[in-house]
Amino acid sequence: MSRNLAATLRKGAPVFAALGDETRLRLIEKLSSGEALSIAQLTEGEPVTRQAITKHLEVLADAGLVKSSRRGRERIWELQPTRLADAHAYLDRISAQWDDSLERLRAFVED
Amino acid sequence: MTTTSDRIEKQIVLRASPERVWRAIASAREFGSWFGVNLQDDFVPGATVRGAITIKGFENVAMTMLIERMEKERVFAFRWHPYAIEPNVDYSQEPTTLVEFRIEAVAEGTRLVVTESGFDQLPEGRRFKAFEMNSGGWTAQLANIERYVA
Numbered sequence: 001m002s003r004n005l006a007a008t009l010r011k012g013a014p015v016f017a018a019l020g021d022e023t024r025l026r027l028i029e030k031l032s033s034g035e036a037l038s039i040a041q042l043t044e045g046e047p048v049t050r051q052a053i054t055k056h057l058e059v060l061a062d063a064g065l066v067k068s069s070r071r072g073r074e075r076i077w078e079l080q081p082t083r084l085a086d087a088h089a090y091l092d093r094i095s096a097q098w099d100d101s102l103e104r105l106r107a108f109v110e111d
Numbered sequence: 112m113t114t115t116s117d118r119i120e121k122q123i124v125l126r127a128s129p130e131r132v133w134r135a136i137a138s139a140r141e142f143g144s145w146f147g148v149n150l151q152d153d154f155v156p157g158a159t160v161r162g163a164i165t166i167k168g169f170e171n172v173a174m175t176m177l178i179e180r181m182e183k184e185r186v187f188a189f190r191w192h193p194y195a196i197e198p199n200v201d202y203s204q205e206p207t208t209l210v211e212f213r214i215e216a217v218a219e220g221t222r223l224v225v226t227e228s229g230f231d232q233l234p235e236g237r238r239f240k241a242f243e244m245n246s247g248g249w250t251a252q253l254a255n256i257e258r259y260v261a
Contacts, residue, residue: 015116016116016117016230016231016233017231017232019116020116020117020231091116091119091230094119094193094227095119095121098119098121098225098227099121101145101146101147102121102123102223102225104145104146104147105123105125105135105136105145105146105223106123106125107145108135108141108144108145109125109127109131109132109135109145110125110126110127
């Protein structure tokens, strides 16, 4: 069995929990242009307070999906794409395994 | 197709009767035959059934299924640890995902819907080698993100 496969098949558990929220998904969307954005920019158009947005960003940061830095006196946030891609890739792997299993089931019952 | 971060759902229409499909799923021997695992016991609600995988590349990896629900020719559900293939890790203390097979008679035979859910509860703090993207670069990553959030 490939060690690389074994190591990569399970990845990013906290990422899924971090993504399981509509507001956080919208924050990811806003950041997906690649541009670093401030809290003010990220709160724009959201029906929640800046504090709430900050808390959501902290959850995303804990999961390694976003990171913040200082630009002058402002804190700005940007996407860390690798972890999100990892999470997607993990579910893709499981999904592909199910596709394979179900094709084996098909071959088994449709004779 | 992945619809959310917590679950995977698959649908397949099989040219076989619901009774045939049920047998293939609910009989541990038949299940093991197509899935690729040598199971030691029969499927009974509440049972813990163990086996060794026979799929090429995963030979002898241990598999444990916790049988939850069996409704003849309708639902077969069990819990397991998805891809619990690291040899030195004790998965027994970790949350399981729930796999549900739902059977429905259709004109062509049987529609089978398989759902695996509970990925959001998988444990934090597990460290593995970072997944190496075959195609690196921002463009490829953004395409992944775009697909994921779309």
